Amino acid sequence: DAMVIQNPRYQVTQFGKPVTLSCSQTLNHNVMYWYQQKSSQAPKLLFHYYDKDFNNEADTPDNFQSRRPNTSFCFLDIRSPGLGDAAMYLCATSSSGLAGLYNEQFFGPGTRLTVL
Amino acid sequence: QQPVQSPQAVILREGEDAVINCSSSKALYSVHWYRQKHGEAPVFLMILLKGGEQKGHEKISASFNEKKQQSSLYLTASQLSYSGTYFCGTRDPLSSGSARQLTFGSGTQLTVLP
Numbered sequence: 001d002a003m004v005i006q007n008p009r010y011q012v013t014q015f016g017k018p019v020t021l022s023c024s025q026t027l028n029h030n031v032m033y034w035y036q037q038k039s040s041q042a043p044k045l046l047f048h049y050y051d052k053d054f055n056n057e058a059d060t061p062d063n064f065q066s067r068r069p070n071t072s073f074c075f076l077d078i079r080s081p082g083l084g085d086a087a088m089y090l091c092a093t094s095s096s097g098l099a100g101l102y103n104e105q106f107f108g109p110g111t112r113l114t115v116l
Numbered sequence: 117q118q119p120v121q122s123p124q125a126v127i128l129r130e131g132e133d134a135v136i137n138c139s140s141s142k143a144l145y146s147v148h149w150y151r152q153k154h155g156e157a158p159v160f161l162m163i164l165l166k167g168g169e170q171k172g173h174e175k176i177s178a179s180f181n182e183k184k185q186q187s188s189l190y191l192t193a194s195q196l197s198y199s200g201t202y203f204c205g206t207r208d209p210l211s212s213g214s215a216r217q218l219t220f221g222s223g224t225q226l227t228v229l230p
Contacts, residue, residue: 033217042118042203042220043158090157104148105218107157
């Protein structure tokens with residue numbers, strides 16, 4: 001089945017220790033998103049890729065970086081995690097183009113990050 | 117700007133109906149609805165398009181009032197499986213970037229009891 005996969009599902013890191021979260025997709029979608037979701041809150045968009053074009057949200061901290069080496073994979077790097085970065089990180093994909101404005105986003109299962 | 121959802125939470129019995137509202141202060145291009153169960157990823161339910169047709173899912177339907185910049189999600193004859201948090205996601209046609217990202221509402225927690 002076509003899907004969005006995130007690894008690891010649970011990640012524990014220490015304060016200030018860099019961490020990388022990964023996302024892969026078999027849907028061949030050209031748009032990939034990273035969201036941060038804290039408990040009882042809505043997903044908050046950090047950034048997205050439209051093909052290779054990187055689009056950063058204005059309020060995304062510099063501590064968060066992303067890489068998309070190819071269509072299938074996308075990575076979220078947190079350079080120096082703080083206690084406030086503990087959250088669920090969701091990857092999502094969508095197709096774009098003329099019809100893409102109407103298309104849904106497919107979410108991965110998420111990675112729950114704990115910062116000690 | 118984040119759309120506002122109401123109510124924040126609702127509890128109902130199996131078989132009862134519920135309405136969840138989503139309001140935006142900006143003109144909307146389209147509205148998406150997602151359901152998220154605890155500890156799981158959001159799952160797409162439907163999309164409502166400005167001036168276009170809607171898509172449905174099971175016994176769940178929705179409306180989109182462009183003039184009022186509002187959308188409502190209707191759940192009829194609720195089932196236990198409907199429990200979860202419902203989010204609306206709005207698309208702003210003036211947003212930057214080639215892809216139109218979603219801004220998610222505050223969420224409505226729905227609990228269906230037997």
